[in-house]
Amino acid sequence: MTDLEKRIREGDLGFLDLDALSRFVAAQRWFGGRDAEPQTLSIAATNPFRQARPYLVHVIAALGTGGGQPCLYQVPLGFRHADEGWTEGIVQEVGGWVAYDALTDPLLVRHVALRMGASLDGDTGPVHGVAMDGATPVAAAGPVRPIAGEQSNTSVEIDGQAVLKLYRKLEAGPNPELELLQFLTEHGFEHAPELLGYATYEGEAVESTIAVLVRYVQAEGDGWVRVRDALARGEGEAVLGELERLGEIVGRMHAVLGSDPSQPSFAPEEPGAETLALLSARIDEEIEATFAALPDTPELRPLADRGPEVLDRLRLLRRPGSIGRLIRTHGDLHLGQVLRTGDTWMVIDFEGEPRRPLLDRRRKASPLRDAAGLLRSLAYAAAAARHAGEEPPAGWEGRARQAFLLGYLPAVAPSGLLPVTPSAIEEVLRLYELEKAAYELRYDLAHRPDWVAVPVAGILQLLEEPRAEPA
16 A cells, blocks of 8 residues: 555645635535636545545635635545546546546545444544434445436435535535434424435534435426426426415425424514514625625616615515514425426425525515515516527416415414414515515526516616505
8 A cells, every 4th residue: 555545534734725626626516616716725624435446535625815714625535546547527537546536426425425324323523323223225236317407506316315415515414404404304294305314524624414315306396497397398387286286285394393392492583673673684685785886887776765765675584463463484485496397396496595695594574585586587578488499478476386386375374474464464464575586686696697687677667656654
């Protein structure tokens, strides 16, 4: 055994070219600092995770992009001898060895999944795997397939049985997805993936959830694809029944999430004046930042000087009793976060909005905020159809909205989580849609400027809605 191989086995990676590792991270879809190149990279922690070829070393890298504290990213590395001719996810070659992204290697993916699927024993260092009681173990062999479309993390399907999801950016504390999946699994909610196991890192660098292992869901596609395909085929009316069913499932999910007062982190709360003020202050800050930075373009001129009006509307959320009770929610619900499976739906990706800090994503909120996100997604689906020259049926967006709410409201109403009157529910929905449209405007300006007309139209329409007077 060469000295270099011994160092790999021990997790001593001081031989790595950090510039090469920095370039590799910056090129990945999951790198959250795509607006700025990494300026510094250091290895915050390493942990040997497989003591046989190919080797696996769990790596946490600290990346700085200028200003503020560096962000921590998981970059598990596989090591194979150069003679093996490995070509996937290459980071660098050194001393006859190839360092590469371990999530591209089926053998190493299965190794991680097996260790998560059976609670780790013995000296495992700071990485801890936990298996859920009664979960079926993952097979030791079978095909491994990366799941396309993942933006901020890395997910791989294992033999049609399970999905391993590795969180790339690490923040201190439990990931909300782990908390929500564990709660929903334990409370028998069948429309979210079953949690099979998870892994945490508890070292000096950070204490955080690093991965979850869930039951694989055989799906025909996500809600965005389903609705867009229906509109493209001129079948927009046919999908309305499916949207009503989706509303029912989302309503049932919220009812379950608000059903257990014995768990403090999930118990429904009546928001007091201080809580409402904090929620409103966060919204105010985001709205002010969005409207202060609006460029002077023809598409955005209808919004000129209307930031104060948006803020004034959203301050109605401060009224005591206005938003119902607060619970743990999905946090980033849209058509891309639901899967069509047979004649029903599955809700996935419970991390919350990835650009928000983890603490914010774990806060309780009105369930109507989730519903508003789904309604805004329907508006985008209609706009996408028009953009492609496929005009939806007249009034389709309004009927789609009504279909979703027709399923949603009866499913969640018995839980006592919503405002007390239909008019109050509609008002709060509109206010959360306005908040979501402002978020969309900020996102589209930064990442897809061709779409800014959609949130602009949404904001203008919502501002034209009659203002509800305080009771």
